[in-house]
Amino acid sequence: MHSLFRRLVPLIALSVSAASVLLAQTAKKPVVGFSQIGAESGWRTANTDSIKAEAAKRGIDLKFADAQQKQENQIKALRSFIAQGVDVIAFSPVVETGWEPVLKEIKAAGIPVVLSDRAVKVSDPSLYVTFIGSDFIEEGRRAGDWLAKKTGGKAVIAELVGTPGSAPAIDRKKGFEEILTRNPGMKIVKSQSGDFTRAGGKQVMEAFLKSPDAKQLTALFAHNDDMALGAIQAIEEAGLKPGKDIIIVSIDGVRGAFEAMVAGKLNCTVECNPQIGPQLFNLIEQVAAGQKIPARIAVKEGVFDETQAAAELPNRKY
Ligand code: AHR
Numbered sequence: 001m002h003s004l005f006r007r008l009v010p011l012i013a014l015s016v017s018a019a020s021v022l023l024a025q026t027a028k029k030p031v032v033g034f035s036q037i038g039a040e041s042g043w044r045t046a047n048t049d050s051i052k053a054e055a056a057k058r059g060i061d062l063k064f065a066d067a068q069q070k071q072e073n074q075i076k077a078l079r080s081f082i083a084q085g086v087d088v089i090a091f092s093p094v095v096e097t098g099w100e101p102v103l104k105e106i107k108a109a110g111i112p113v114v115l116s117d118r119a120v121k122v123s124d125p126s127l128y129v130t131f132i133g134s135d136f137i138e139e140g141r142r143a144g145d146w147l148a149k150k151t152g153g154k155a156v157i158a159e160l161v162g163t164p165g166s167a168p169a170i171d172r173k174k175g176f177e178e179i180l181t182r183n184p185g186m187k188i189v190k191s192q193s194g195d196f197t198r199a200g201g202k203q204v205m206e207a208f209l210k211s212p213d214a215k216q217l218t219a220l221f222a223h224n225d226d227m228a229l230g231a232i233q234a235i236e237e238a239g240l241k242p243g244k245d246i247i248i249v250s251i252d253g254v255r256g257a258f259e260a261m262v263a264g265k266l267n268c269t270v271e272c273n274p275q276i277g278p279q280l281f282n283l284i285e286q287v288a289a290g291q292k293i294p295a296r297i298a299v300k301e302g303v304f305d306e307t308q309a310a311a312e313l314p315n316r317k318y
Contacts, residue, residue: 158191
């Protein structure tokens with residue numbers, strides 16, 4: 001009797017685990033509405049790819065809408081997700097403010113919201129369940145710290161700011177300026193938005209370089225790699241050497257930034273990881289299952305400078 005039972009135990013365990021796999025496979029997958037900002041940068045494209053690939057891998061019905069960097073388009077998309085009766089709504093808000101009315105409509109419809117990549121400013125935190133994204137203030141600090149070390153705390157800086165009103169533009173500036181308060185020999189003398197795009201970065205840098213005091217510039221802080229890459233073009237066209245005449249630090253860590261570092265044209269990039277699809281859908285599935293999750297999920301990131309670029313380049317996945 002005893003030995004029969006011992007022989008049966010593995011069989012029972014096997015069928016229990018097979019049954020739970022089957023159950024997980026047949027459990028209803030949530031229908032998810034995702035409103036993306038647009039395709040303004042290499043980072044954003046990698047973020048979209050990661051989200052779509054993960055949804056496909058999990059067999060999730062993803063309603064994906066590209067807002068072409070316009071808040072009004074995002075609001076329209078969010079309302080259409082309510083009308084379609086999706087189970088969970090996720091979105092990357094282009095700017096921080098102006099979401100309260102539509103978030104209230106979503107809440108009234110009983111649909112949970114997950115914020116991805118960027119946060120919103122709302123007076124009622126119950127308007128969303130959780131926010132997964134990078135610590136943009138810390139990224140700004142890391143860029144400032146690196147520049148302070150590189151320049152011995154002496155730099156006349158031009159700043160290429162991200163989309164006005166967006167969380168990364170506000171927070172990266174804040175973090176970077178925190179470092180400047182501790183380094184009185186470093187100052188920002190020019191600051192303008194390039195809207196996180198390569199074309200915007202090039203255009204603004206051209207204008208900076210045409211101004212009468214352009215010669216005093218020794219450094220550039222770009223809020224993302226795309227703007228830095230556009231600025232590099234403008235610097236070269238002005239007959240200067242990017243990475244040497246002007247020290248450049250930016251944020252994201254896209255492949256193009258590593259290539260520019262290997263070519264000696266960019267000096268440092270602070271990583272901002274766009275590949276958050278797997279983490280995002282873990283959260284979405286937990287939310288859909290009614291599980292309790294933390295209100296803030298951070299993404300782990302590093303800093304890479306020109307001395308590490310060649311070794312790291314083959315590892316870059318975006
Ligand atoms: O919100 C993340 C930022 O948005 C990335 O740094 C930038 O490249 C993107 O457009």
